[in-house]
Amino acid sequence: LKASLFFQTLFFFLSVLYADVEGEVGTHHFVSQAMNWTDAQTHCRKYYIDLSSVNGQKDTEKILKAAAGQKILKWNIAWIGLYRDPTNATRWKWSGGGYVTYTNWDIGQPDNYFNQESRGSIFSSGQWNDAKENVTLPFFCIKISVMNYEKKTWEEALEHCREEHSDLISIASETDRLLAQTEMQCYDLTEPVWIGLRFLADQWLWVDGETMVYKAWPQGGDKDHQCPTWRRCGALTVEGLWGNYNCEEKRYFLCLVNRKYSSHKMN
Numbered sequence: 001l002k003a004s005l006f007f008q009t010l011f012f013f014l015s016v017l018y019a020d021v022e023g024e025v026g027t028h029h030f031v032s033q034a035m036n037w038t039d040a041q042t043h044c045r046k047y048y049i050d051l052s053s054v055n056g057q058k059d060t061e062k063i064l065k066a067a068a069g070q071k072i073l074k075w076n077i078a079w080i081g082l083y084r085d086p087t088n089a090t091r092w093k094w095s096g097g098g099y100v101t102y103t104n105w106d107i108g109q110p111d112n113y114f115n116q117e118s119r120g121s122i123f124s125s126g127q128w129n130d131a132k133e134n135v136t137l138p139f140f141c142i143k144i145s146v147m148n149y150e151k152k153t154w155e156e157a158l159e160h161c162r163e164e165h166s167d168l169i170s171i172a173s174e175t176d177r178l179l180a181q182t183e184m185q186c187y188d189l190t191e192p193v194w195i196g197l198r199f200l201a202d203q204w205l206w207v208d209g210e211t212m213v214y215k216a217w218p219q220g221g222d223k224d225h226q227c228p229t230w231r232r233c234g235a236l237t238v239e240g241l242w243g244n245y246n247c248e249e250k251r252y253f254l255c256l257v258n259r260k261y262s263s264h265k266m267n
């Protein structure tokens with residue numbers, strides 16, 4: 001049975017290996033109440049995890065979808081977690097952590113109008129504009145994972161997430177990693193938790209089909225992850241880095257937020 005599960009998993013990985021997937025995690029939530037950027041950030045950090053980050057076209061579609069069907073007539077522009085690096089005005093960062101790598105500025109933006117625009121917003125077209133921090137706008141918050149306080153093996157954890165119409169989380173950027181680490185800190189954990197990382201067919205893969213491009217293995221020391229014999233499943237450590245462990249060990253685990261959770265949160 002164990003062997004067949006392994007081949008099922010292997011087949012799953014290989015079948016999606018070439019799918020065109022961008023590395024975005026998380027569920028976005030539209031908050032229609034207008035606030036300035038800093039108050040919006042505080043609100044998101046209290047009720048979700050942070051202001052939304054946007055890491056690609058797929059993320060943009062998810063954001064726009066989150067605002068569709070809201071009970072407001074029309075939204076034109078809303079805050080996301082973009083802010084100008086205070087130490088270098090030409091660089092942008094995400095509220096959740098990390099520098100902006102993917103950009104989707106509107107034509108002529110960011111224009112830093114009157115040298116006063118240090119925060120970033122998104123138009124309903126999906127394109128970005130820099131704006132003044134004290135402008136009040138609706139906004140988008142992001143939440144990425146749900147902690148499961150039941151210890152399971154890696155396979156059992158994957159199965160559990162999928163039964164909930166979710167998946168073990170994949171982390172494809174520095175911003176995603178920092179968001180996941182922030183969430184872990186909220187849960188006050190002292191040991192690594194399973195994430196959707198698996199060593200199969202001689203490489204580390206994410207359960208969403210992504211090959212591992214962004215890496216956060218600990219520097220120096222143990223290099224067992226390079227060619228693991230037994231420890232072929234990935235966990236997020238308390239330090240917010242990848243660790244490779246024996247898949248049969250029972251650990252807490254992080255599933256992606258699914259719709260069911262989102263609707264609870266909104267009510």
Ligand SMILES: [Ca+2]
Pocket residue numbers: 109110111112113117129130131
């Ligand atoms: Ca502007």
